[in-house]
Amino acid sequence: MCGTNTTNPSVPASASSGGGCCGPARNAGPQRQSEPSxxxxxxxxxxxxxxxxGCASSVSGALAKLDGVSDVQIALVPRGASKxxxxxxxxxxxxxVHAAVSEAGYRFAGRS
Structure with a gap:
């Protein structure tokens, strides 16, 4: 999971919970791919x-590959469920959506 993919330049890898490979805890905030249609x-x-x-980038990339997806935004919550x-x-x-999240290596926790 963490550290296996490239990090989105708008969200530094240091913005994390300190889990394993990531450094000090900070909320990375929303991550945008593009403007929604x-x-x-x-x-x-x-x-x-x-x-x-990097984790958010992996999930975002997996979801962006689904047919019809124009944008993915992630509000990273390092010690909980991210929106x-x-x-x-x-x-x-x-x-x-569940399959894409699981293939990226994360747990789909349902609808928000």
């Missing part, structure tokens, strides 16, 4: 296990 479907999910910007907001052209099947 007007009229996009907005879905909010909770994901456990993210501790740094993941996904903007898409149409509602996403929860099963697909």
């Amino acid at each position: 007007a009229g996009a479907t907005v879905s909010e999910y909770l994901v456990d296990g993210m501790t740094c910007g 993941v907001t996904v903007y898409s052209a149409a509602p996403l099947p929860e099963r697909a």
